Amino acid sequence: MIKVGIIDNNAHTREAIKRILVTHTLGGTAIPITILFDLEYCNLTREEKSPVPDVLLLDIEHQDTLIMEKVKKLFPMSEVIILTNLSDVKIVRKCFRNGAVSYLLKDTCMQDLVHAILITLNQGSFISPTINRALINQAFSSKKYEDLLTARELQVANGIVEGLSYKLIAEEYKISLDTVRIYIKRVYRKLNINSKGELIAQLSM
Numbered sequence: 065m066i067k068v069g070i071i072d073n074n075a076h077t078r079e080a081i082k083r084i085l086v087t088h089t090l091g092g093t094a095i096p097i098t099i100l101f102d103l104e105y106c107n108l109t110r111e112e113k114s115p116v117p118d119v120l121l122l123d124i125e126h127q128d129t130l131i132m133e134k135v136k137k138l139f140p141m142s143e144v145i146i147l148t149n150l151s152d153v154k155i156v157r158k159c160f161r162n163g164a165v166s167y168l169l170k171d172t173c174m175q176d177l178v179h180a181i182l183i184t185l186n187q188g189s190f191i192s193p194t195i196n197r198a199l200i201n202q203a204f205s206s207k208k209y210e211d212l213l214t215a216r217e218l219q220v221a222n223g224i225v226e227g228l229s230y231k232l233i234a235e236e237y238k239i240s241l242d243t244v245r246i247y248i249k250r251v252y253r254k255l256n257i258n259s260k261g262e263l264i265a266q267l268s269m
Contacts, residue, residue: 066095066181069117069142070102071135073125077170078102081121081147081177088178095178105131110138117142119181123170124148124159132162143184147177153198156191160261166190166227188229189260199225199264209267212254220247225264 068085072078085097100117108131120142122135135144145166146159156167166184168176169192180190191199209218216237223233230244257263 066097066119066185067100067115067117068097068181069100069120069139071105071108071120071131072102072123072147073104074123077123084175084177090178090182095182097178097181108134108138118185120144121147121177122164124150124155132159132164136163145180145184145190151192151195153195156195156199157265160265162261163259164261165259167195168192169195183227183229186229186231188232189224189227189264191227196227213251217247217251217254220244221251221263221267224248224260225267 070078070081072081082099082102085095085099088095088097100115116139120135120139122131122144124131124146125148132144135142143166144164145168146156146164147168147170149170151169159167166180166189168180168190172192172194176190183190209221213221219237220233223236228236230241230248234241234244251263252258255263255266257266
C-alpha cells in the first residue's frame with residue numbers, strides 16, 4: 065500500500081488530487097494508494113508515532129520554498145513531489161536543492177500523477193516535460209564538470225537529470241545496478257552533495 069500525504073492550500077485541488085489517486089488504474093488494475101492526510105500549510109503538523117507517508121505531494125505558492133524546510137524536518141523519510149503552477153527554473157532548482165525529487169505542473173501533468181508517484185518510489189524522478197527540457201538545456205552547458213567527472217560519471221549523472229531510475233541507467237549503459245550506485249556515490253562525493261535533488265539542481269545551474 066502506497067501512503068500519500070497532500071499539502072495544498074486549495075481545498076478544491078486537494079479533492080481533485082484525492083479523486084485521481086483513488087480512482088486511477090494501471091492496465092485495469094487499481095493502484096493500492098491510501099491518503100494519510102490532506103492539509104493546508106498552516107495545519108501541517110505531525111503527531112508522534114503517526115504513520116509516515118511514502119510520498120508527500122506539496123504545492124509551492126508565491127515562490128515560497130521555505131515550506132520545504134518544515135516538510136523535510138517533519139517527514140525526513142518521505143519522498144517529496146512538488147505539484148504546483150510555478151514553472152520558473154530557479155524555483156525548480158531551489159526545490160530540488162531542498163529535498164524534492166519530482167516536480168509536476170498542475171496544468172499539464174495531473175493525469176501523470178500516479179505514474180510520477182510510482183517512478184519516484186522506484187528511485188527515479190518525474191519532471192514535467194517543459195521543466196525537464198529547460199533543465200536539460202542548462203545541464204552541462206558549462207564545461208566545468210568535464211574536468212571534474214569522468215565520461216561515465218557524466219552519463220550516469222545526466223540519466224538522473226533526465227529522471228531515469230538506477231535500473232534504467234544500468235540498462236541504458238549496460239552496466240550493473242551496483243556499478244550505477246558506485247558511480248552515483250563518486251559523483252556525490254566530487255560535487256559535495258548528498259541527494260538526487262541536489263544533483264539535479266547543481267547540474268542544471
